[in-house]
Amino acid sequence: MLRRAPDLYRLAEWAEEESILPKMRKHFSRLRRRLEHARLYVHCKDPRCGRTAKWMTLPRFHRGGWLPRPYYWCDEHGPWETSGISPKLPIHFDTIRAFRDKWGQKKTHKRIRQALGIKKGTRITEEFALRFFAKLS
Numbered sequence: 001m002l003r004r005a006p007d008l009y010r011l012a013e014w015a016e017e018e019s020i021l022p023k024m025r026k027h028f029s030r031l032r033r034r035l036e037h038a039r040l041y042v043h044c045k046d047p048r049c050g051r052t053a054k055w056m057t058l059p060r061f062h063r064g065g066w067l068p069r070p071y072y073w074c075d076e077h078g079p080w081e082t083s084g085i086s087p088k089l090p091i092h093f094d095t096i097r098a099f100r101d102k103w104g105q106k107k108t109h110k111r112i113r114q115a116l117g118i119k120k121g122t123r124i125t126e127e128f129a130l131r132f133f134a135k136l137s
């Protein structure tokens with residue numbers, strides 16, 4: 001999940017359509033639910049706020065779809081404009097599903113990983129992942 005969430009989301013979606021791999025799907029949804037409790041390390045973009053962010057918005061790409069350049073927001077604040085901007089989406093790997101292109105999915109995964117406090121270049125070993133998910137209840 002931490003290493004290759006976009007592939008997993010695609011696999012799970014496909015398995016769902018085919019009604020196969022029930023164990024994998026169950027485990028996957030358990031990890032997704034756990035992630036809802038993850039601590040976030042990004043702050044609201046409102047200059048006078050500075051609270052921990054819970055939401056993200058994405059700019060619309062001129063060719064359709066979204067650009068994986070999120071802005072982060074708390075419960076109270078949001079973008080000043082609404083045109084050309086996505087609604088507030090949770091800072092969660094689920095947002096990967098808003099993208100149809102693999103590049104956008106990959107980039108978004110990286111951004112969210114950083115928002116979860118996983119620094120660039122961190123080696124995500126099985127041990128690291130187990131420790132990460134063990135902290136979430």
Ligand SMILES: [Zn+2]
Binds near residue numbers: 049073075076
């Ligand atoms: Zn705020």
